[in-house]
Amino acid sequence: MEQEDFYEPIETIHNHISQFFGEDELTVFQQSTTPEGENQVDICWIRPKDPDLPYSILLTIGVSRYYQKIEKDSKHPRLIELAMLVPKEWDFHESKWDALEMWPIHHLSNIGKIPTRNNIWLGLVTPLFGKQINPISLEQISILLSSFLR
């Protein structure tokens, strides 16, 4: 898989996040090894200090390394990243990488690889049928992508 050479997401997205949050609010979980031919999708865990925000944000970094393969005239975004809002008290740490509570990190990273792995594109409301994506809430097995419900 050839990388698009127009843009490197890590620096750009980090700069973007830095406009809103301080370095001490950010933790990045990096994929240690990426199999050949697979896109690297890291996850930035943003813990806002603002007490009015009852969530923390998990944001992918790397999905936008490749254009989504959509038709030229389509209005669907060709470049995307994914976010998931999780309760503020949820805690993630590299030392418990394989622990059950790390599922949102793995989950988001896996969804982020779908466009390149399966050669499909993710749109505003693409429902994905999950097999084993959420070991904690077993009943919530599907995923809806939306541009933030309004």
Next chain:
Amino acid sequence: MTLPEIFVNIAINDKEKVYIFSVVPLYPEELKFKISNGVGDLVEKFNEFNIEEIVDVDRKNTCKNLDKLS
């Protein structure tokens, strides 16, 4: 409950933007409902039940008894 518009649009140059999509876990019944009725109706259900975007592993299933009603 939403992230600011300015946060979910990342301009990478004069022409291109990266859009941030929110990932929302669904119950199978909700997915079925979305496929039959469209996302607008599902969002209405979410509003009706006050479902927010923050992941809640115990949240109400907004379409649980729909099969029985129809």
